[in-house]
Every structure is written in C-alpha cells, then in structure tokens.
Amino acid sequence: MVMWVFGYGSLIWKAGFPFDESVVCFIRGYRRVFHQGSTDHRGTPEYPGRTVTLEPAEGEVCYLEAREKQYDKKVYLDVFAELTATTPAISGVMVYIASPDKDVNTNYLGPASVEEIARQIIRAEGPSGPNTDYLFQLEKALLQIGCQDKHVMDLANEVRRILSEQK
Template identity: 40%
Template sequence: MKPQDIVAGKSSLWIFGYGSLVWKPDFKYKRSKVGYIKGYKRRFWHGDNFHRGDDEMPGRVVTLIEEDDVCTWGVAFEVTGSQMEESLKYLNVREAVRGGYLTRAVDFFPRGTNQPPVQALVYIATPDNPIYLGPASTEEIASQIAVCKGNSGHNIEYLLRLAEFMRVSCPDVDDPHLFSIEAALLATIRPILLAA
C-alpha cells in the first residue's frame, strides 16, 4: 500500500511507531498518543545496514509479524496539513528506502480512552526484504546487537531506548521478546563494563 493512497482526501494522518519512532520521530506532528495495534507482534528480525549497522555487520531492529490474539504497543503521531507530505517524504527515506519497510494501514487503539480506534500508517519489513534476518535465539540477537553500529548510533542504544520506552510509557505491558533480549545483552556487556 502506498502512503499516498492512505492520505488521499484526508486532512490528517496518524503514523504508528513501534521501534525508534517512539523516541525519535524526527518529523513535526500535531500530537502523539501511546497505544497499540492488534494482530502483530514486535520482533528483532529485521537487519539494518544503515542506521544501526552496516553491510558487513547489519544491526538488528524491530519489525512486525502477523499473529492473531496479540498486540504491539507504541506511539501514534497525528500529522496535519503540510506535515503530512513532509513526514511521509522523510519517512519514505528513513523507513522505506534505507530500511526496506513497506506501509500498511492498521487500526490504532489509544491507551486508556473509550474512543474508537483510528486508522494509522505503519511501516513493516517482510521476509521478502533482502536485509530481513528472521528469527534467531535470544542470545544470538543480543550478541549481534552488542557489536553493531551504524550512522544513527550503536545498536545497543536502539534496544535500550525501546525497552526504556516500554517501561516508562507502558509499565503494565509485558514484552517478553524485547525484555529477554535486553537481559541477554546486559549479561553479555556487563563483564566488559566491569573490567573497564
């Protein structure tokens, strides 16, 4: 689905972030809301050879995997007027060109409200993407994250900021995949930090 198809005839657009967008949207928006989408689980199964890694050592970043009876928490940003075109142009480069993500329309459910869901645009990397890495053990993912660095910084930062977002903004939500990788990473780097 092309972003233009989603925004046609609309005066505003919601964009759902579940990875680095939750702490670093880097585009102007009218407002943001924490909430979730249904039918997807967050997984560190996508490779990143620009922002958090390189061609020789791609970092691991999150994508969404379809699965019934699950939800993924994140932040939705409402963009209006000229912000719509500007944000989509920026995100096309950040997520689609450099990251290989595709766009989909999803229902976003704001936290703690009785409001109906709103349609939001989300970026998802699929197994068809050449830098899609797929599943690996918690320890393998943590080890890869521990050594990768790209143009936007170290892959460790990506993991720790995402875990911090979940603890601060969604304290009642458990994300075993995310938190188990964080624990494995900290166990991996703790001896290095203690030796320094």
C-alpha cells in the same frame, strides 16, 4: 490533511519530524520482533544491526512508536486505546513493516535465538550509533508508556548479561 503514523520502534522516542499530537495506542494481531537488519542506521553491510519490525501473531498486541526506508511494506491498520475496546481509537493508521520476503527485503534477518540476536546487537554500530542504544532506548520508552514487551526486555537483559561477562 490528517495522517497518523503508528511507530513501534525508534519513532517512540525519536520521531525525527514535527507532529501535532502523540497518542499511546496498540494494534491487534501483531508483535514487535528484532528481525529486520539495519545497514544504514544501526549497523553496516558488514555488521548489520537489528531493528524491530512487526509480524502477524494471533492474540498479540503491539504498543506504539525511522528510519523506514528499509521497510518494504506499508499497511493501514486500526489502533486501539484500551485492551477491551471494540471500536478503534483511530482507523487507517499508516504502519511500515519489513516483510520476510528476501527478494524484496534484502535486509530481513529473520528469527534467531535471544543470545544470537543479542550478540549481533552488541557488535553492530552505524551512523545513528550503537545498536545497543536502539535496544535500550526502545526498552526505556516502552516502559515509560507502561508497556512491558517480553521480546524487547528479554533481549535487553541478555545484552546486559553478555556485556557484564565481558568486563
């Protein structure tokens, strides 16, 4: 059986399971956002970290690659290898998404200002390490595959700015 998993967060640099092949692709109509709370890996119930999830966003694309047990929704989407492609590179790829429904996803934190999210990321640390490591590893991994995700880069720059002021 062949199963493809679309990773858009920590799966990019730390899969945590064996795999045969990795392909850089993107999905259409979604964007990566730091709206999901992490109380088991990058934070605690007292100081939840923030990790990425996907949210529908017209005209956006989200490039690839967990701790998915706190994500309450599993969907199957088409992924594309090139922006102009009309035919998917792979169809029916499994994607975990954290829905904004607090009744089924108690860890959903939702939108906040870049500064507020950055301060929360700086404060949070869990069994998998500091939330800042998650953010900086994601930024680095995305840049290595040629993806400049504005949301991730803005947050990373804000965290660096705040940390430099604290010195």
